[in-house]
Amino acid sequence: MVEFRGVSKTFGSTEALTDLNLEIRPGEFLTLLGPSGCGKTTTLRLLAGFEEPTCGEIWLAGKPVQGLPAYKRPVNTVFQHYALFPHMTVFDNVAFGLRMQKVPQAEIKRRVTAALELVRLEGMGGRRPHELSGGQQQRVALARALVLEPKVLLLDEPLGALDLQLRRAMQVELRQLQRRLGATFLYVTHDQEEALAMSDRIAVMRNGRIEQLGTPEEVYLRPATRFVAQFLGEANLLEGEGAASGRLRWGDYHLLVDRHVGPGRTTVALRPEQVRVRWPGSATPVGPAENRVHGIVAERLFVGTGVRLVVEVAGRRLAALLPAGPGPDLGDQVELCFSAEHCVVVAP
Amino acid sequence: MTRRSGWAALAPTVLWLLALVAAPLVLMLAYSFAAHIAPDSPLPQGFTLEHYARLADPIYLRIFVRSILQAGLATFLCLLLGYPLAYYIARSPLQRRGRLLLLVIIPFWTNFLVRTYALMALLRAQGVINSILMAAKMIDEPLPLLYNEASVQVGLVYTLLPLLILPLYANLEKLDQRLLNAAQDLGASPFATFWNVTWPLSRPGVLVGCMMVFISAFGMYLVPDLMGGARSVMVGNLIQNQFLQARNWPFGAAVALVLAAVALVVALLVQRAGRLDGGEVQR
Numbered sequence: 278m279v280e281f282r283g284v285s286k287t288f289g290s291t292e293a294l295t296d297l298n299l300e301i302r303p304g305e306f307l308t309l310l311g312p313s314g315c316g317k318t319t320t321l322r323l324l325a326g327f328e329e330p331t332c333g334e335i336w337l338a339g340k341p342v343q344g345l346p347a348y349k350r351p352v353n354t355v356f357q358h359y360a361l362f363p364h365m366t367v368f369d370n371v372a373f374g375l376r377m378q379k380v381p382q383a384e385i386k387r388r389v390t391a392a393l394e395l396v397r398l399e400g401m402g403g404r405r406p407h408e409l410s411g412g413q414q415q416r417v418a419l420a421r422a423l424v425l426e427p428k429v430l431l432l433d434e435p436l437g438a439l440d441l442q443l444r445r446a447m448q449v450e451l452r453q454l455q456r457r458l459g460a461t462f463l464y465v466t467h468d469q470e471e472a473l474a475m476s477d478r479i480a481v482m483r484n485g486r487i488e489q490l491g492t493p494e495e496v497y498l499r500p501a502t503r504f505v506a507q508f509l510g511e512a513n514l515l516e517g518e519g520a521a522s523g524r525l526r527w528g529d530y531h532l533l534v535d536r537h538v539g540p541g542r543t544t545v546a547l548r549p550e551q552v553r554v555r556w557p558g559s560a561t562p563v564g565p566a567e568n569r570v571h572g573i574v575a576e577r578l579f580v581g582t583g584v585r586l587v588v589e590v591a592g593r594r595l596a597a598l599l600p601a602g603p604g605p606d607l608g609d610q611v612e613l614c615f616s617a618e619h620c621v622v623v624a625p
Numbered sequence: 626m627t628r629r630s631g632w633a634a635l636a637p638t639v640l641w642l643l644a645l646v647a648a649p650l651v652l653m654l655a656y657s658f659a660a661h662i663a664p665d666s667p668l669p670q671g672f673t674l675e676h677y678a679r680l681a682d683p684i685y686l687r688i689f690v691r692s693i694l695q696a697g698l699a700t701f702l703c704l705l706l707g708y709p710l711a712y713y714i715a716r717s718p719l720q721r722r723g724r725l726l727l728l729v730i731i732p733f734w735t736n737f738l739v740r741t742y743a744l745m746a747l748l749r750a751q752g753v754i755n756s757i758l759m760a761a762k763m764i765d766e767p768l769p770l771l772y773n774e775a776s777v778q779v780g781l782v783y784t785l786l787p788l789l790i791l792p793l794y795a796n797l798e799k800l801d802q803r804l805l806n807a808a809q810d811l812g813a814s815p816f817a818t819f820w821n822v823t824w825p826l827s828r829p830g831v832l833v834g835c836m837m838v839f840i841s842a843f844g845m846y847l848v849p850d851l852m853g854g855a856r857s858v859m860v861g862n863l864i865q866n867q868f869l870q871a872r873n874w875p876f877g878a879a880v881a882l883v884l885a886a887v888a889l890v891v892a893l894l895v896q897r898a899g900r901l902d903g904g905e906v907q908r
Contacts, residue, residue, distance in 0.1 A: 347809040360807035374811035
């Protein structure tokens with residue numbers, strides 16, 4: 278549906294995007310995830326037509342879109358702060374795009390009404406945007422873009438201004454809507470939870486490049502780089518050397534990791550929730566071929582869903598997430614077990 | 626701050642306004658109804674409506690109508706010239722905006738009278754423009770650039786343009802760039818974006834700017850006096866004439882008050898239109 282081919286964008290002397298290659302499939306919910314300044318919004322603006330690439334090509338529905346101004350591109354955007362027209366009613370806001378296309382009056386009425394129903398704002402057509410709550414304004418913005426049946430809907434941190442509860446509810450709603458319409462969504466966010474919960478695929482971006490592209494499971498469970506491991510959720514980064522056995526030499530331990538490690542410095546990412554903790558009196562079993570390291574509990578933090586432990590292992594610290602229930606105390610001697618497949622070798 | 630000390634702080638202003646605005650206005654009102662004026666008293670005597678009735682005379686009505694037309698045309702021309710300029714300044718990079726605004730304001734640093742004479746030096750029969758055109762042999766005799774209705778327009782627009790640009794700029798500067806992006810994103814061409822978003826959102830600024838230009842132009846006396854011909858008398862000139870030449874203060878006062886009333890009505894209409902637009906237009 279959309280293809281970025283070697284797209285770069287520089288603003289003055291700063292490079293916002295470097296050689297971006299990305300394909301968005303029809304009907305896909307693809308998220309660009311990254312910290313501010315990573316180039317995700319620039320990518321969106323390039324596709325929308327608010328910026329032109331410095332080099333490279335962008336293809337949309339089988340045609341290059343270079344030089345096509347924003348108002349001629351068959352994509353629509355839901356803006357971060359909604360950007361609703363304050364001098365128009367909700368109905369007129371949603372009807373705006375259809376009027377620009379000179380759609381007949383009767384059809385405008387029908388389609389706007391349907392779009393408002395779709396976002397559950399029936400009967401709100403006569404209101405002004407400032408009379409609506411943040412969540413409702415957000416839905417008007419969504420209806421305004423969706424009513425034009427864009428080839429791709431671009432969403433620029435659309436939930437950023439909402440409070441947490443509303444955001445969660447809108448995440449579910451957006452995802453259901455996207456599935457029901459079979460529409461292609463390109464979604465920009467810096468919220469990793471949101472990205473994991475909603476996307477078919479996630480492109481994790483940093484410094485104008487895609488660090489990793491994959492399903493939420495892939496990027497979370499098999500991070501390709503240090504950055505991805507740390508940006509999505511929490512990760513222990515174990516730095517060591519490749520040993521002759523193909524294991525990772527980490528302090529005094531030789532750890533089994535998810536692949537054969539060559540010589541030289543190597544970093545391994547390990548999620549705290551994949552670390553199981555054994556202490557005297559615990560019933561935690563030990564699996565076969567598991568890494569086992571020993572240490573002392575240095576920190577203990579109740580986090581609601583469980584207890585987060587930081588264990589000092591020969592001067593290095595490892596975080597582990599313990600399910601709620603009994604656990605070791607501060608200063609206790611514990612054994613940490615984790616399997617090879619959860620030790621993911623990451624690029625620096 | 627207590628309520629009482631708040632009033633105390635306001636007292637000098639209130640006294641100032643009472644003494645120098647309200648009192649003269651009341652005096653003018655009294656004069657406009659005066660039957661006659663005693664040479665030895667500053668206060669008007671008697672009561673009559675004849676001065677107001679005299680305004681119905683076609684001679685004076687024509688002056689009023691001409692003033693309204695002249696002021697309306699000047700307002701329209703100021704809008705035509707001022708809107709693109711205000712828009713351009715508001716869309717310029719931040720550092721350049723200050724410099725451009727300065728250029729708009731600089732003429733205020735020179736005396737109005739001096740500027741008007743400078744403009745006349747430019748437009749006179751032996752003025753700069755005519756001399757250049759004559760020297761270039763493009764014309765055989767000087768063009769009549771001064772002392773007519775057109776030169777009055779030139780003077781009015783030149784003088785009053787900043788009054789339109791400044792409030793309009795203040796409005797356009799607040800215009801949310803994201804709304805323009807949104808309009809384009811929804812398929813609006815640059816012109817459609819202007820017509821459907823920028824223009825309606827800038828209406829409060831347009832109204833205030835036009836009001837200021839119109840009211841100032843309507844009562845303007847110096848420009849038509851110096852740059853106009855015998856037939857371009859405006860209300861301001863009529864007032865000046867009644868006070869200084871004809872020495873008919875009561876009639877002059879009546880004309881001045883009608884002028885003030887028209888200005889007030891215009892201001893109220895503009896305020897009303899602004900409210901109908903919705904005070905919520907800008908977030």
